[in-house]
Amino acid sequence: RSTIRGEIQNAITLAEKNLDNEFAIRVLKALFLVKYYSNFKTTARNVSVLMIDDINVDLKKHEQKVQEALNILETQNYIQRNGDLYEFLTDDEKDIQEEIKSMEIDNQQVTQLLKEILFDEIIRDTRIRYLDNKQEYEYTSKIDGIILGRERELTIEIITPNFDDYGNESLFKAQTMGYNTLMMMVLPSDERLMKDMRMYLKTGKYIKQSRSTTNKDNIKQILYDKSQQNNERRQELVLILRKLLGEADVFLNGSKHEMISTSDGKTKVVKGFQDLIKxxxxxxxxxxxxxxTDDTIKSIIRSTQDDLFGTDDSAISEAESEILNLVVRRKKQSDRTSLQDIREHFSKKPYGWYANGIWSVTARLFKRGKIEIRQDANLLSDEEALDALLNTRTHNNTLLVPQMEVDPRHVRQLSEMYHKMFDEVCPAREAKDVANAFRDMVKSELVAINQLLASVENYPFLRVMEPLGGLLEKLADKEYAWLFTNVKEYEDELLDAKEDVLDPIKKFWHGEQKKIYDSIRIFIQDNQSNLEYIQSDELAKLKEVYSHSKPYSGNLIRDAKTARDTITQKVLDQIEAEKKSAIRVVERVIDVLKKNVEFEKLNNDKKVQVLKPFNEEIEKLREQRFIANIRQARERVENELLTTQLNEMVKLATPADTEKETHEPKVHYITRSTIKVNYPNSELRTEADVNEYVEALKKEFLKHIRENKRISL
Incomplete structure (x- = not known):
């Protein structure tokens, strides 16, 4: 013993004095010898092999004897156990171990640790999928009667050996009998589980409190080793609890539920949860x-009755009956039923329906016409109802009400009205669907009328459709019940408007009459100025049909077409005559120019230059289609262009140096119309007046001639 450190000898010496079990002392010495030999795993089995000193030993008794010795040594803090391993403790280690064991740990801390391992690490998920419908269900986590986290309708409770009534199977049956939403899983007994749980918590608490920079190095090392051992202890606890959860007894609905054990605790929880939901x-x-899914709801809302229910839609499903009965019952009790109410009711027991399932069944009831969906007292259309079902923010103020019972006679009347108004058989049979189909066609017709009214500027007679558009707009906003009960109030007005206004205008709009009317309108607009020069009775007929309130009635369009053809020819003839007259005037002017003495002096290029504007006017006149423009061009040639080109001719015929030598004013042409006669009277009454005026005119003419001006007549 002289080679052994004193503090280690003290531990052995103390054991020799205090222990009356010689074999336990031998085991302690053996553990001391292998303490620092890390390759030897000091499990109870290995220590048992190490302690064999007789080849004929009874192994079972020997192993039991070793285990008893290890328990004694551990209890009195000569050694410590970490999982399956036993380790000799030095004096310092023994002191720390005793302090650890003296730490206070309450059951709440144990329960929290169990929750972290069982629910957070092993089960992990806060929702478990029900395989039959692929939906996930939340549950309440519960350990040994203590609820952990938020409470849900379904509950998974795990009973551990730490539970006060652990082993009381009658209690588990009674509790699950009273709560069919509860699944209890009772872990098998394990003598080391709770001991290791508390040791883990005590060690962690001690290490946290004992860390200090003033600790000796050997104490720091011991605390570090304790921390590492504690981490390993926790990993061992996870493995043990996973195994125990897989072997747990399951209690459901007042009885022990037979299930095959498994090595994976989560698998057993999931399997048990399937039966709990059922x-x-x-x-x-x-x-x-x-x-x-959402797509299922969309498909139901957007499908027709025949696509959904075939030819027989009288038999509704069991699920549909449940929702319909609730809505009807609450209606009789004067209770409102919102989508939120429906969801809360059918998501709980005994239903457990998920949201998309509830809304799909609700959508089928809506399409069958068994219920109405309303918001702020407004009846929702198919697309509006779809939006309400899928938008959770509107569920509180979206109400379900039973479909109003409609007298079959009213349904038949509206169906007949549909046929008469829209010239087709109503495709729906249920009251609500008939009303919706009628309202949809009204809206469609209203759109078509508004499109026609957008052309009223070119077709003034379309204003006659405005009252019909107003009536259709009113009907489009009415609820289906009003449409049924008030058919007689609007039937005559609507059908009269169809016969007197809508059908004739549609026939006009899609037939030859519109083409003729358009040609008349375009002819009048394009030839407005030409028509001022035409004297014709046909023009009155064109204007009459264009301004008539019902141009499509009688023979107005046919007669107007004949009148249009006649007056068109008259306009063309008049234009051609005006063109010929104007061209003759231009050609006469050209002849006047050619006969002028100065013109003869010009070479060919200058002659072409002088005559070019007149030739251009002739080309323009040939293309001109307005009489006013033709006459204006003719006057301009006579009064302006002729004078302009005469002056141009003189300019070209007179050399610049000749004008300087003669010192005479340059010859300049003016038109007769530009000469102002100084005569006091505004009219000629007598011969003396004529002579006086002629004398004044002569005086003005001579005055201009003396100024070397030439007067174009």
Whole structure:
């Protein structure tokens, strides 16, 4: 012993004095010898092998004897156990171990640790999928009677050996009998589990409190080793609890539920949860195994009755009956039923329906015409109802009400009205669908009328459709019940408007009459100035049909077409005559120029230059289609262009140096119309007046001639 450190000898010496179990002392010495030999795993089995000193030993008794010795040594803090490993403790380690064991740990801390391992690490998910409908259900986490987190309708409670009534199977049956939404999982007994749980918590608490920079190095090392051992202890606890959860007994609906054990605790929880849902939600079967999605709801709302229900839509499903019965019952009790109410009712037991399943069934009732969907007292259309179902923000103020019972006679009357108004058989049979179909066609007709009224500037007679448009707009905003009960109030007005206004205008609009009317309108607009020069009775007929309130009636269009053809020819003839007259005037002017003495002096290029504007006018006249423009061009040639080109001719015929030598004013042409006669009277009454005026005119003419001006007559 002289080679052994003193503090280690003290531990062995103390054991020799205080222990009356010689074999336990031998085991302690053996553990001391292998303490620092890390390759040897000091499990109870290995220590048992190490302690064999007789080849004929009874192994079972020997192992039991070793285990008893290890328990004694651990209890008195000569050694410590971490999982399956036993380790000799030095004096310092022994002191720390005793302090650890003296730490106070309450059951709440144990429960929290169990929750972290069982629910957070092993099960992990706060929702578990029900395989039949692929939906996930939330649950309440519960350990040994203590609720952890938010409370849900379904509950998974795990009973551990730490539970006060652990082993009381009658209690578990009684609790699950009273709560069919509860699944209890009772872990098998494990003598080391709770001991290791508390040791883990005590060690962690001690290390947290004992860390200090003033600790000796050996104490720091011991605390570090304790921390590492504690981490390993936790990993071991996870493995143990996963195994125990897989072997747990399951209690459902007042009895022990037979399930095959498994090595994975989560797998057993998920399997048990499938049966819990079937027990808690027996009415979930009403939805069948169809997986309902947003697309399912959209498909139902946007489908026709025949596509959804075939030819027989009288038999509704069990799920539809449940929702309809609730809506009707609450209506009789004067209670409003919102979408939120429906969801809260059918998501709980005995239903357990998920949102898309509830809305799909509701949508089918809506399409069958069994219920109405309203917001702020307004009846919703198909697309509006779809938006309300899918938008959770509107569920509180979206109400379901039973479909009003409609007298079959009223349904038949509206169907007949549909046929008469729209010239086709109503495709719907249910009251609400008939009303919706009628209203949809009214809206469609209203759009078509508004499109026609947009052309009223070119077709003034279309204003006659405005009253009909107003009536259709009124009907489009009415609820289906009003449409049924007030058919007689609007039937005659609507059908009269169809016969007197709508049908004739449609026939006009889509036939030859519109083409003729358009040609007349365009002819009058394009030839407005030409028509001022035409004297014709046909023009009155064109204007009459263009301004008539019903141009499509009688023979107005036919007669107007004949009148248009006649007056068109007259206009063309008049234009041609005006063109010929104007061209003759231009050609006469050209002859006047050619006969002028100065013109003869010009060479060919200058002659072409002088005559070019007149030739251009002739070309323009040939293309001109307005009489006023033709006459204006003729006057301009006579009064302006002729004078301008005469002056141009003189300019070209007179050399610049000749004008300087003669010192005479340059010859300049003016028109007779530009000469102002100084005569006091505004009219000629007598011969003396004529002579006096002629004398004044002569005086003005001579005055201009003396100024070397030439007067174009």
């Amino acid at each position: 027990i808690a939600y027996p009415s979930l079967r009403m939805l069948g195994k169809v997986v309902y």
